[in-house]
Amino acid sequence: MxxxxxxxxxxxxxxxxxxxxxxxxxxxxxxxxxxxxxxxxxxxxxxxxxxxxxxxxxxxxxxxxxxxxxxxxxxxxxxxxxxxxxxxxxxxxxxxxxxxxxxxxxxxxxxxxxxxxxxxxxSSVLTALSLAGLPTDRFFFEGFLPPKQAARQKRIAELAIIPATLVLFETGPRVEASLADLAAGLGPRQASLCRELTKLHEEIRRGDLATLAHDYAEGAETRGEIVIVIAPPAEEETADADIDAMLRDALTRTSVKDAVSEVASATGRARREVYQRALELARNGAED
The missing domain is CATH 3.40.1010.10 (Tetrapyrrole methylase, N-terminal domain)
Incomplete structure (x- = not known):
């Protein structure tokens, strides 16, 4: 006492x-x-x-x-x-x-x-962010990714274009699968995995996402609380391929007009430019 x-x-x-x-x-x-x-x-x-x-x-x-x-x-x-x-x-x-x-x-x-x-x-969010060695002027806190792979991959595709450092929580049993999907969905971004912050066995692993994914596929320690911090996208990463993927997804749910509005708002691209991409996708789809 x-x-x-x-x-x-x-x-x-x-x-x-x-x-x-x-x-x-x-x-x-x-x-x-x-x-x-x-x-x-x-x-x-x-x-x-x-x-x-x-x-x-x-x-x-x-x-x-x-x-x-x-x-x-x-x-x-x-x-x-x-x-x-x-x-x-x-x-x-x-x-x-x-x-x-x-x-x-x-x-x-x-x-x-x-x-x-x-x-x-x-706060584990701010502690991990300060330790990561990644930009801290703008960050996006996502919390936990979806546990099921299809939903997780879809969410990672949405996170890919956010122009900020990403901060995620993850559990030990899911960290290997999540890192594999993050590496596939975000490419070779630098990241930091912070485990057991402030505790006796605190561990900080830094490297690109593929390296971290490999470490955990090879059996790195997963016990404890985990925070993952991921570098923001390079400006060119919000490329036409990302725009196309977002448009295809939006067009399965809504009209061309609403899809264009949604994607233009999410990416900061001009509506006219996004509309041209939508027309091109529709034209290519008609030709297939």
Whole structure:
């Protein structure tokens, strides 16, 4: 049991508290004081959060709030706030609301007229981005790719033209297949695979996607939490072949006019240019 923390009383409201992504020392003094003073701590998994509260001698009660019980738990939290309590929301690791359903609670709390405050701290997204050695001026957080290959390959094709560094989450059992599809779909882009960030066995692998895919096909360690950071496309990568592939996909779902609008918006290409490509595709299709 850690030392009890003496924390001043909190004003009523919801406090979004970032917690460590691995190393329990990565928590701010303000976060500890907020958790200690909260009337209740809402968390994804009480067993995970209890390790943190026991480490720092925090006695605030824990209550579960996660994707599967939110319909039941959310009204109870709103009742606590209406009664003037301070409620802290934490995720299992890192910053709440990043790849978790907490935004529904925040929206409901704001609509009910209660105060919402963030207590910032650890984030695996920003930690991996800072370690990757890739451009950080613009990045796109994708979260998890689809687990099934056809859907994953389709999503990778959509990600291919985004003019930003990509940040993905992946699980150990799926990382080999995902890297193979990323290498096939994005080509020889530089990437960084960050595993077990801030923990004892932290590992950062850097290289092009094909090299990383080969490493994991050959049996590289997959245990733990994984973040993949991928360099943005070179400007010429949004080439005619990409435009054609996107148009073909859009034309299976919608009219020529709407397909042209969709692809022009996604790629930043001129509508006139995309329309010409669509006409050419239609002409070639008619000739086949």
């Amino acid at each position: 850690g030392t009890m923390i003496d924390a001043p009383a909190l004003a009523p409201g919801l406090y979004l508290v970032a917690t460590p992504i691995g190393n329990l020392a990565d928590i701010s003094l303000r976060a500890l004081a907020t958790l200690a003073a909260a009337d209740v701590i809402a968390c994804e998994d009480t067993r995970v959060t209890r390790k943190l509260t026991e480490r720092y001698g925090i006695a605030a009660p824990l209550t579960a709030y996660h994707e599967h019980n939110s319909d039941e738990a959310l009204p109870k939290i709103l009742s606590r706030l209406a009664a003037g309590q301070a409620v802290a929301l934490v995720s299992d690791a890192g910053t709440p609301l990043v790849s978790d359903p907490g935004y529904r609670l925040v929206r409901a709390v704001v609509e009910a007229g209660h105060n919402v405050t963030a207590v910032p701290g650890a």
